[in-house]
Amino acid sequence: MSEAPEIQGNGTYDVIVLGAGPVGQNVADRARAGGLSVAVVERELVGGECSYWACVPSKALLRPVIAVADANRVDGARQAVTGRLDADRVFARRNRYVTDWDDGGQAQWVKSIGADLFRGHGRLDGPRRVTVTRDDGGQRLLTARHAVAVATGSRPVLPDIPGIEEARPWTNRRGTDSSTVPARLAVVGGGVGVEMATLWQGLGSQVTLLARRRLLPRMEPFAGDLVTQGLTEAGADVRIGVQVAALRRPDPTGPVTLTLDDGSELEADEVLFATGRTPATGDIGLDTVGLTPGSWLDVDTTCLVNGVDGDWLYALGDVNHRALLTHQGKYQARTAGDAIAARAAGRPADDEPWGDHATTADQHAVPQVFFTDPEAGAVGLTAGQAADAGHRIRTVDLDFNAAQGANLYADGYRGHARLVVDLDREILLGVTFVGPGISELLHSATIAVAGEVPLKRLRHAIACFPTVSEIWLFLLAAYQRD
Numbered sequence: 001m002s003e004a005p006e007i008q009g010n011g012t013y014d015v016i017v018l019g020a021g022p023v024g025q026n027v028a029d030r031a032r033a034g035g036l037s038v039a040v041v042e043r044e045l046v047g048g049e050c051s052y053w054a055c056v057p058s059k060a061l062l063r064p065v066i067a068v069a070d071a072n073r074v075d076g077a078r079q080a081v082t083g084r085l086d087a088d089r090v091f092a093r094r095n096r097y098v099t100d101w102d103d104g105g106q107a108q109w110v111k112s113i114g115a116d117l118f119r120g121h122g123r124l125d126g127p128r129r130v131t132v133t134r135d136d137g138g139q140r141l142l143t144a145r146h147a148v149a150v151a152t153g154s155r156p157v158l159p160d161i162p163g164i165e166e167a168r169p170w171t172n173r174r175g176t177d178s179s180t181v182p183a184r185l186a187v188v189g190g191g192v193g194v195e196m197a198t199l200w201q202g203l204g205s206q207v208t209l210l211a212r213r214r215l216l217p218r219m220e221p222f223a224g225d226l227v228t229q230g231l232t233e234a235g236a237d238v239r240i241g242v243q244v245a246a247l248r249r250p251d252p253t254g255p256v257t258l259t260l261d262d263g264s265e266l267e268a269d270e271v272l273f274a275t276g277r278t279p280a281t282g283d284i285g286l287d288t289v290g291l292t293p294g295s296w297l298d299v300d301t302t303c304l305v306n307g308v309d310g311d312w313l314y315a316l317g318d319v320n321h322r323a324l325l326t327h328q329g330k331y332q333a334r335t336a337g338d339a340i341a342a343r344a345a346g347r348p349a350d351d352e353p354w355g356d357h358a359t360t361a362d363q364h365a366v367p368q369v370f371f372t373d374p375e376a377g378a379v380g381l382t383a384g385q386a387a388d389a390g391h392r393i394r395t396v397d398l399d400f401n402a403a404q405g406a407n408l409y410a411d412g413y414r415g416h417a418r419l420v421v422d423l424d425r426e427i428l429l430g431v432t433f434v435g436p437g438i439s440e441l442l443h444s445a446t447i448a449v450a451g452e453v454p455l456k457r458l459r460h461a462i463a464c465f466p467t468v469s470e471i472w473l474f475l476l477a478a479y480q481r482d
Ligand SMILES: Cc1cc2nc3c(=O)[nH]c(=O)nc-3n(C[C@H](O)[C@H](O)[C@H](O)COP(=O)(O)OP(=O)(O)OC[C@H]3O[C@@H](n4cnc5c(N)ncnc54)[C@H](O)[C@@H]3O)c2cc1C
Pocket: 018, 019, 020, 021, 022, 023, 024, 041, 042, 043, 044, 045, 046, 047, 048, 049, 050, 051, 053, 054, 055, 056, 058, 059, 120, 121, 122, 123, 151, 152, 153, 154, 172, 176, 192, 280, 283, 284, 316, 317, 318, 319, 323, 324, 325, 326, 327, 328, 329
């Protein structure tokens, strides 16, 4: 770890950022670009959970699994796949993408933007004040002229069930940094759990995925159904509608036994819980500014925390619970960083919907991809959410094999698409794609939803022949025909 920098004038900065994950880094960058001095406080690795134990390692591990599955869907290429994945090479690839859990490069980047990096645990100490406690116990007090931005992220939640500690379950950390493949892995949870099940099954584990509701419960129901089908065909045992009632692992080096709520038992070599997240706000001094420790931080459209006097405390990324996604947190960080700079210069924030300092897309157009096989991607509202919100809607559903491009991409391409159309405005409220290779297609839907592009105009956005994107032509034609 590098030494803390010489403190600028009594430790006073324009902006102090708590947490140097992707979100903290982005708000620091935008505030610096706005001419402000910035201190960044990080207690672990610069780059955060995303870089070392979440998005980056999980996608580095998943990509070889999906690449082989894709090759197996193309006659002629399938014959070239003659062996199994080389797990050691896959782990080596993952290690390269997480730079062997060394954050030197990212710490250097923080310095390169002209921000000062303080290593240690940051805590609010009343309005605009932050103490940084280093591992050796040393403390520093920093003061912010304009803003403190909290970007401390989230941690996994483990359910309170008998034997959970004795079982020593994996969470996203071991699920992404392990370099050994457990022979039998039980995965609990149908969100992140689907990616964990996909990658460990692909690497050679016999995976049992346990979900109390359908998989991917926040997406259209067909997404979970198709992913269940894909996992089952890959050899995983997917059990829906079950809960873990108790765990035991009397021998710490031996297997773990799960008792399920139907009374049955399941033995595995490891168990991984992916059952939700809690904000990393339990020990950041929220009580010193009138907020509840451990709570999600409620924010306005510029990411200012509601209920704090003086308009100085911002919360971005996972901690504000808007959307626990790196790209959405970075959008909030860019927006809030610019808002902080504008306010510091005495200019009003442009916080009208879709304004420069408003995070309007958080309400209307959040995209998300699950990198499973098939991939599942969605933006905006599901049909159920749109109806609940009072919109007059029509859905348009099509299987992807309507498009020749999809069939050329994969023999017997299997996938499904849904549009959710706002009948009053004739724009799209939501789009869901499930199928091989759709992750790169989703951005077209995000543009249509965020841009509120009228369907009449969208018809003029032509997809190249023969690509998977041609599904757009068929979806729009089906809408017009009906
Ligand atoms: C397995 C998994 C896979 C995922 N895959 C994706 C994906 O593919 N795409 C996607 O968009 N999202 C994905 N996510 C979600 C994504 O990881 C988070 O949304 C993202 O990490 C949030 O970024 P953040 O900067 O808010 O928090 P984090 O990345 O958690 O960073 C917070 C930082 O703050 C530091 N910190 C915390 N408290 C303090 C303190 N008191 N003082 C100093 N520093 C502190 C931490 O050490 C950490 O470095 C995934 C999540 C998981 C669990």
